[in-house]
Amino acid sequence: MRTLYVQGDSLLHRLSPRLKLLLLAGASVALFVVSSLPLLGIMAVCSAGLYAMLGLSLRDSWQRLRPILLTIVIVALFTLLVDTPVQAATVLLRLTSLMLLAAAITATTGIGAFIDEITWLALPLERLGLMKASDIGLSVGLVIRFVPEVLLRYISIRDAHYARGLKPRPLTLAVPMIILTLRSADEIAAAIDARGLRGQK
Amino acid sequence: MVTRDLVLAALFAAIIIVLGLLPSIMLGFIPVPITAQSLGVMLAGVVLGAKRGMIAVLLVLLIAAIGMPVLSGGRGGLAVFAAPTTGYLIGWVAAAFVTGFLCERLVNREQAGLVQGVSFFIAALIGGVVVLYAFGITYLALVTGMGLSKAFLGSLAFIPGDVLKAVVAALAGRAVMAGYPLLPQRA
Known part of the structure; x- marks a missing residue:
């Protein structure tokens, strides 16, 4: 991208x-x-x-x-x-x-300058205890990191359809893509916590 | 918010972005092309529930706003929020929230499959169509000064496609609930 x-x-x-x-x-x-x-x-x-x-x-x-x-x-x-x-x-x-x-x-x-600005804007919300301002930058980074991976997953599921002579349909494409993607959430969350990226509490 | 919920929202935002990369399709009986991205918005609510689903959608809009072309058709940048159809983008946030809110209350794992499917469909229809169009049409009417009824008339052609997406979202919601249930929210 x-x-x-x-x-x-x-x-x-x-x-x-x-x-x-x-x-x-x-x-x-x-x-x-x-x-x-x-x-x-x-x-x-x-x-x-x-x-x-x-x-x-x-x-x-x-x-x-x-x-x-x-x-x-x-x-x-x-x-x-x-x-x-x-x-x-x-x-x-x-x-x-x-x-x-x-x-x-x-x-x-640049994207970095925008993120700094948004993080600054979110600081009052952090003081209210509603969210952590630094989470914004972290999650934007996560999304950008995982788009190519999800796209690759989509392509391999589509190819698996073709290999079996099936016509790719929205439902049979979306469901495996969602389940396979979300299943990695536990590992990623554990990795983030292990590195202390969200601060130790 | 625990890290797992944050990660789930971020992963779903990536799914919504990928759905926007797919080419839009023309169906014979609907006069306008339909994209899979707004299906992703309904799915966010159906699969993740109100809070996490809304955060996923907010992340997509944020990433679009800071200059990545992640919306369907390669749109991105602050300029997408200067279009007459911006109300639909704002409405996405409410659509994911309402869809998720209704799913959390209407659906549970013990119900029969048919009940689950119908409840998911009702939630996606109210959130992803009724609420979404309320935002989109109101904004369109305000920005162009054409009045609500004419703005509604101008948006009419898109509604059949979105009802169809609500059906797909309901079926997908049921399948995901069977395979990897995330509702009702654990956090």
Whole structure:
């Protein structure tokens, strides 16, 4: 799995992740408060300018944004069908700006920086005794570590179907995949505890 | 939370991500492609119960948010939360929780197979369809200003596929309960 982070040294790369996320939150509120079309148009152009500062090639950007842009366009077209053209244009500009800003932050913030930020945000919850903030980083690491393994398991179960001349079906694929995967939970948990990764209590 | 529960949630998050990597399929009688990823959300509740299932879904969304393309169709990054369909992603969390909550209360190992299957189906239907669409449609209506009834109309085409997934989730839930029971929650 490749992350969507892009190496670079632009202004956005150098800003602290906390500031970037706060600015994004502020921008999303502003985008939904503003309802005048010219103003939204200016905001969309600014967002596009900010995204262009990353220096991604057009093809690369299209690859990244296509699925979300497609949903936005479909919904805007549906709005045009059931509502006014002004409303459809508002939806299109608003969501496209927000998408560009969010994508720009994703491209300029590494996974480690995000995890640090989320762990910091979870500290108040830790003080309340609801969770351990460091568990977030640990479990994200676990998930990323086990995706290739689960995928491999899926492929071998599918191949086992073919080898026996059976047609792979959702049910006969999912059930062995779930049971085989979850059965390893005890071993992994024991390994984590043996290494004291969650702190000794 | 004991380490085993954390690991179970993380492993299930990996399963949901893998289900999202599979190509979506077209069924003749439903006009839109269906993906296996939202099946994974129902399964999280059905197999792990409310708390662990919800954490598994939260992990998937978190990993998507920090920039890994783990949602179906290779979507990822903060931008996926800027789409008009973001309500469905938020709804996943509630869907897994409600599905799991109902399963923990409706299903136990002593019941006959048919009762278990029907209970799992009801839980997956209420959590994974009713609750999920309540979130998705409300968000869609708010973001586009098109109103609830029109947003509902726009989402209608996806409902048959999700009801079908609830059937698969119920059957899988029963099979997993027979093979490796995790419900009712031990922790």
